[in-house]
Amino acid sequence: MKTKDIAEFLSAELVGDPGIEIVGVASLDGAEPGELSFSSGPADFVTNASAVIVPNSFDSSVHVTLIKAANPKLAFTRISSLLHPYKSLKGWSETADVAAKANVAASFIGTNVSIGDGAQITEGCELHAGVRIGLNVSIGKGTIIYPNCVIYDGAKIGSNCVIHAGTVIGSDGFGYVKDDKGEHLQFPQIGSVVIEDNVEIGANCCIDRGSLGETRIGGGTKIDNLVHIAHNVQIGKRVLIAGQSGIAGSSVIEDDVVIAGQVGISDHVTIKAGAIIGAKSAVFPNKIVRSGFWSGIPVQRIEEYTKQTVLVRNLKKLQDDVAELKRSIKE
Amino acid sequence: MKTKDIAEFLSAELVGDPGIEIVGVASLDGAEPGELSFSSGPADFVTNASAVIVPNSFDSSVHVTLIKAANPKLAFTRISSLLHPYKSLKGWSETADVAAKANVAASFIGTNVSIGDGAQITEGCELHAGVRIGLNVSIGKGTIIYPNCVIYDGAKIGSNCVIHAGTVIGSDGFGYVKDDKGEHLQFPQIGSVVIEDNVEIGANCCIDRGSLGETRIGGGTKIDNLVHIAHNVQIGKRVLIAGQSGIAGSSVIEDDVVIAGQVGISDHVTIKAGAIIGAKSAVFPNKIVRSGFWSGIPVQRIEEYTKQTVLVRNLKKLQDDVAELKRSIKE
């Protein structure tokens, strides 16, 4: 793509050479000639990139070709997917074990994939090496499942999803009832799991089936690595969940929530639409967390959390003050 | 099963129609006609279930057929396993790689399973697709191992265990000794791992072998997803460990302990029988935690933890009081 094609695609103003051939994208630091970068920050950057996407407000007197955008990072992201498109895989491996009664229209089935009876795998899907698809699983158009993932019986996965390696979807939830001898009997874990369209899930995650009802991940939600989603959790649309966070049974995460890394959400919690939960926080059972930014164990509104952190940091001073007061009174 | 058969199986009182054919279980909300549900709560529920298991104390003047039990959830769990039995798998895949010197009586060996020399796999076992069994592994009667689990050489797994997909048992513990150049040499990780009978382990867990001695998980213990059990940990019987918790080297968890989600237990800790450790808590090295309910980082008895949380929440008030006292004294 030439710089003018990029500017045109982005409906952006071009300042500089319209005819530079751009072969790829890179960071400002790492770029080489022929590459496109972006900057949202100050104008005094140094780069070997041949063109840089910058804010509209940017000073144009820079040595490099500029493409001006309202949101440079977004513009860069959009053009990147054109310059570095995902390379679709094609073909079915002879080593795959596809059940006779599976209905498979996948464009790629890798080495040693196994697919159970009753599975519905739609066109454009890629099932990479070692993926295990259980009975009656359905997978929508264009979904990519990376190597060694395991999808249990009956799971429903939407279109245009991406599931990274080693992730397990539909295993039993963690529910037990103590019997008269103190042994733990498994509460029925016979529900379903539904992943809607455009969901992306990182590597080595675990998403349990519902115990009786269903576990659901809403459309456009993105999940990082090593995340645990328990039975019957309901996650809305466009939710972000960062690495190593966990959500316990039956909790509800509404649309557009952001959950940072290593957060713990206990069972039967509701996180209202648009709330942001800071890293390493915990929400204890049955809480309702409203919109806004929350942090701490247990979570407080960020302003409260920050105040409290300062108060605790100043405890020595407070203790000294009290000691001083005691002395004064004694005298 | 008819409602009268269910009541009989549970030795429970039936109030209503003894002849309804029950085809499955469901939640109160989700049930359809022909399904059985349960309620431990108030009597004013609305449901389409054809029968509901309720407490003995329950008011019988409800529109639906009732089955009365001392513990409705337990009764429901027991009957569910009859109405929705696990569907055992049969047969050996031709794609499995079973070593010549393995002694295998499994009832099911899935696609691409591999089994090493010296392995002892007892009757009734199911090894699902892609499971890797090392040398000299022994697995007791009726144990089910879900796809893509990895069992390292020499691990011993008991009878009637369930191990969910992607779990790794018997990998090296994390033990290093610094040499004179500051490099980390691996301390020998040549011990064993023993999983006793009736243990259930979630997906993508890691249970390390002992460094010199053994790592042991006691009978009837249940472990959720993404749990980390380090080398030489000794876990008693009927312990519950929720998602993303971790137990560091050589710690001892006695019988009937409950560990909630995202708990961290440091090394050389002892958790005494019957203790409950609240979610997101931490127990630091060499501690002994007695029976009772504990929470916090580091853990305190729940009463202390709750008091302290309140005290911290009231710090602003305390600071204001001290400021007020200062003013009074000055005057």
Add this chain to the structure above:
Amino acid sequence: MKTKDIAEFLSAELVGDPGIEIVGVASLDGAEPGELSFSSGPADFVTNASAVIVPNSFDSSVHVTLIKAANPKLAFTRISSLLHPYKSLKGWSETADVAAKANVAASFIGTNVSIGDGAQITEGCELHAGVRIGLNVSIGKGTIIYPNCVIYDGAKIGSNCVIHAGTVIGSDGFGYVKDDKGEHLQFPQIGSVVIEDNVEIGANCCIDRGSLGETRIGGGTKIDNLVHIAHNVQIGKRVLIAGQSGIAGSSVIEDDVVIAGQVGISDHVTIKAGAIIGAKSAVFPNKIVRSGFWSGIPVQRIEEYTKQTVLVRNLKKLQDDVAELKRSIKE
């Protein structure tokens, strides 16, 4: 090996019988005759070991043959690797799927391994059953990759590394940009991941590729199970990272840092060389953590953290003091 050979190998003083045949190592408690153990502690141990490595200062009047070393645990570790050498595997499984254009000199390729075009697998490597190697992956001499690991396209892994089962290297980082409709577009995740020599990684870990640049793990670094390393993280040499810790995007961990279990390091953090981060701690975004021992959420120097913990534990006393002062003033 005879006891005199062991003493000679360690350049250590032997006190007792030089001719005992030692067949293996064990703990003091677990040892049987013919085994070697070690003790760094008090002299009054009881053991069935035939020889024990002890500190130089140790009283020699013990019933068992002694081998004296400046650092008994290090000496024991060194001799253990001779007495219990890793048993290298040889041969290529016929079930492996090795791409025509891969350059493979591995000494072992297990059942159902798949290797993509352009891969460079050096001599002495072992790829255990079910390992998935993407396109253009390079792996150095003598590296061992345990079953069902997934190495994405283009990852570079050094020599003498050990990667335990189920670990995923090179999956996409977690980076999204919100578009005008509130949908999350994936920021390009097209960078690389480099694992230097002598790195050991536990089971079910996730190490993401760089978004634009690279993710790098320095030589001699050791990583425990279920650890999450995000895109563009730079980890130095000889770093230790314990179980279930996570490091968010673009953070820098310098040489010889020690990170205990369940630690969270946010994005764009720098942990300076030699710092130690205590278990369950959190470092929030953009912080620089200097050398020394740190703990807490967020981290403080250990002395501050300890003081503060005591101050908080004494809050009730402080509150009572203030109440008492109020009464005194009133009177």
